[in-house]
Amino acid sequence: MAANADISSVLQEKVLDAIAQHIPMRIVGRNTKAFYGRADVSEPLSVAGHCGVISYEPTELVITARAGSSLAEIEALLATQGQMLPFEPPYFGAQAEDTLGGTIACGFSGPRRPYAGSVRDVVLGVKVLTGKGEILKFGGQVMKNVAGFDVSRLMVGALGTLGVLLEISLKVLPKAESEKTQVFSCDVQEAIRRMNAWAGQSLPLSAAMFADGQLYIRLSGSHAGLSEACRNLGGESLAESDALWSSVRDHAHVFFQGDSSLWRISVPPATPLIDISGSWLIEWGGAQRWLKTSMASEAVRERVAAAKGHATLFRGSGLQGPQGQIFHPLSPALMALHQRLKAEFDPHGILNRGRMYADW
């Protein structure tokens, strides 16, 4: 039986206390994503106890759950109805103890993202505890809703700097009847070219990546549809491919082992390989690329920016890590706007201060 508890009033009290006493807090679920973002050593505000699925309507394709809910339990529940979270969330916890709230706050999506949409795309509504200590609801539990500004999606990837997520409503989708992975040996430039050429055709793609000289293409759909698509694509069929995709998704793949800094590079998908020495793993049909390099941060960011992309220091250490600049620098105008938005949601600067960018 999954845990189920509403501690929103307790959390609200804690935030009100923090406001009164000017004590900054860091929002913590199961602490599986503490590596992500800038370091924060302030008082923890634990939301792990705020958990449980509030409603799940398979025919409405909507689930609503509290932020501290176990992501794995949610996915297991959806699977009983042949459904899934379309964005294929990664699990970074050692025992897959990741929470829904942390995944939303970090804005993490997995291999299916370019073809089925991101975590932000499926967020329909949130209940959030702001830095003013107010519990507010935005969006809702229906697919189409344009009443009011889209504060729900604003929360995705905001790293808890705008509020404490309490409840999230998500659009879910049916699982495909079948999935197949085809493998091709080719060089990286050819892989990028092919991934993008195929993405421009009517094919049931659900993942595409390049690692170790191999291009992997996953297709999802009906048995008959996949057989035909695989025939058209060619390549070798890969058995037991689920393990491969989840290992890349969760960074358990051998590429992600070791201590060197790991960069997440987001570029227009057809961008040729960027001239940065290091090792690359290319995902999302070319749109998300993982880079291990010893090159200085500034140089990495400069070359990625020249390719119209942005670079995130996903995992690092020391100054080139949680103490330094993790996310791509914003233009002065955008930075000022971010600070004004932060101030409108968290005027006392008590929530996850400095987690995204220094000083706020």
Next chain:
Amino acid sequence: MLSFDKQTLLAALHRILPADAVLCETEDLRPYECDGLSAYRELPMIVCLPHTIEQVQAILRVCYKMQVPVVARGAGTGLSGGALPLKNGVLLSLAKFMCILEIDTANRIARVQPGVRNLAISQAAAPYGLYYAPDPSSQIACTIGGNVAENSGGVHCLKYGLTVHNVLGLKVLAMDGELLEIGGATLDSPGYDLLALMTGSEGLLGVIVEVTVKLLPKPERAQVVLAAFDDVVKAGAAVGDIISAGIIPGGLEMMDNPAIRAAEAFVHAGYPVDAAAILLCELDGTNEEVSEQILRVRELLQVAGATQVRTARDDAERLKFWAGRKAAFPAVGRLSPDYYCMDGTIPRKRLPEVLKRIAELSAEYQLPVANVFHAGDGNLHPLILYDANKPGELERTEEFGGKILELCIAVGGTITGEHGVGVEKIGQMCVQFAPQELAQFHAVKHAFDPQGLLNPGKAVPTLHRCAEFGAMHVHKGALPFPGLERF
């Protein structure tokens, strides 16, 4: 009292714009007095028709300095009065921004100016086998800038999403003229998701001057099944059955009998006019996938009690089936001097009770209703038939419409699925959101536009206004004039 002098403003605008880009004569202003919600009209003080980003920037700087409110406008097809001008404000038309700047086939994106028509993007992408997915029924006329401002939908939202799911980047001018580049050609961008915040912000946060959209490959095949039912409840249940079977149709539309009859009389789509409801279910994807799903859906519809199930034999028949649905609004418009289109979204399973209640209200207000329903995503468009020339009928219609919106909220839905709040549903915003939530919306606006000069009075009601709305609600029916005037 204006805080600025019109002649000084005109002189300042003439210094930065060509003479023909500044309109201030009544006959020139007339075409701008309303958008697609023509029940609300107001002449703007001045209309500006810039054609470069620098000109827009200069206009905004002048208005910012002089504290002049600005309403941006695309094609003016909006259905919630979002582009309704202000009599003491500048109406900023982006109609001259009509260039498709780039079709990047390798990255499958299009970079366009805001005044480019929705359909023109798909037409420009068609030679490469690509298209832009959101297709509001006004797509031949509506512009992409307006689509972003309203987060427009269409008939393919369940599978392909709304505008917010199909836009990658924006260039936006803040009220002070500052250029903000939000997103770009990548799937995500650093910092807050300002792209989501801008999309559907109804012109309150910034002026969109460039849009980068995602292009999708055209499905290899699309086929549509038409099913007739003798009962709307059965039709509603069939929708749930299709989705429970793990099928996400490209389009899934329902029409009730008055809408069927109106559409059939107008475009002769071959609809069964005696049916209580029809479903149009479009399946798209690869050839094999569509073949399988067509069989499956036909079977599901028959089991659900359809009195008739027809698969379009060819693309011509498919387009004919759709023609009826796409022309439903004007078709209903032929039945009556005026019609008023509502736009609530409800959880799909509540459809039977919502339709029943709408029918009761229809009898109570003595105003006929035709229902068109984006059944896949729960977005309901009741069309109320009325005659604006009959004294009091528009007022009754608006009150009836307000009741429908509040019904949508009561069953767990929302007052607007894709048309926006604008001026039209601003009262119902007070019902859907708590005062603190509305205050937070104002706070967001404040972060972008601290002076409150961009499209003021739309989308988010003031708390004062809600207090009045609440008071009026208690004394329903006793109001002499509905709409903006009463505030």
